Amino acid sequence: MKRVLALLGSALLISTASPALAQDMTGFSKAQRNDIIRFAANNSLFVLYHEMAHLLIDQLRLPVLGKEEDAADHMATWTLLRHRTAEADTVLADAAEGWILSGIAYGSGEYEADFFGAHSLDKQRAYQIVCLMVGSDDTAFRPIANQYAIDRDRQDTCHYDYETVDRSLRAVLDEHRVDSGTGTKVDVTYHDAGGRLRFAADAFRSSGVFDRVAEDLRSTYKLRRPVRFNAKRCGEANAYYDPATVEIIFCYELMKDYMELYAAELPDETSPEPREKGAGKVKSSGS
Numbered sequence: 001m002k003r004v005l006a007l008l009g010s011a012l013l014i015s016t017a018s019p020a021l022a023q024d025m026t027g028f029s030k031a032q033r034n035d036i037i038r039f040a041a042n043n044s045l046f047v048l049y050h051e052m053a054h055l056l057i058d059q060l061r062l063p064v065l066g067k068e069e070d071a072a073d074h075m076a077t078w079t080l081l082r083h084r085t086a087e088a089d090t091v092l093a094d095a096a097e098g099w100i101l102s103g104i105a106y107g108s109g110e111y112e113a114d115f116f117g118a119h120s121l122d123k124q125r126a127y128q129i130v131c132l133m134v135g136s137d138d139t140a141f142r143p144i145a146n147q148y149a150i151d152r153d154r155q156d157t158c159h160y161d162y163e164t165v166d167r168s169l170r171a172v173l174d175e176h177r178v179d180s181g182t183g184t185k186v187d188v189t190y191h192d193a194g195g196r197l198r199f200a201a202d203a204f205r206s207s208g209v210f211d212r213v214a215e216d217l218r219s220t221y222k223l224r225r226p227v228r229f230n231a232k233r234c235g236e237a238n239a240y241y242d243p244a245t246v247e248i249i250f251c252y253e254l255m256k257d258y259m260e261l262y263a264a265e266l267p268d269e270t271s272p273e274p275r276e277k278g279a280g281k282v283k284s285s286g287s
């Protein structure tokens, strides 16, 4: 987390080539490799809950008051906060850090397209996750809100943000929850990916995050149409919901991207020189 705070103060100073992550992450210690995979899997999990929100909004014809992309982030954060586990809290902390790092790597806010785009700025998405965290439980999440230097006044009004999100989502989702009987039919498929994507694809599958979200959907919500979850090579780092096929697609390139994003911030144990940062990349659209 200290790393993130340093980044917050120097976001615009970082501008170098995209990092190269060795296929098997040689050069990193075992602990570093575990951290890289945890961070990438947790960010993938947040993105999958965000895509599940798009699926629910579409299939249940939920009302959306405000930007749908913000609503999807809210639903993902709310879903993880309701888990109330240390693991889910770590997912949210990693997701917030992920938006900070991607904002720096891709120069979020440096282009006009960032302002007319469907998504809020990456840094705003990070802060809003932390805001809902502290808004849901100020005792548990005051430390992370302080680390992100959200001032006390805003931390206190985050409670209203959370209460509004919680009340709104309960109002539209409760009637669609599985109380008895069957929920949603979800088929999960992992397509093969070789070459430079093999390691990320294997790490994604092994992490279990895709199956976890699929199971959450099966057991929590009643959708009439079956849903397909497909993990595959796409040619871009992305994840998205396709309303035409009622399908959530996760691109292995996105897992690899998160791994590179985090790896670029780790100290190189074999060299005094810092690794190249993940700046200057071309950001994928969608999600």
Ligand SMILES: [Zn+2]
Pocket: 050, 054, 069, 072, 286, 287
């Ligand atoms: Zn989205």
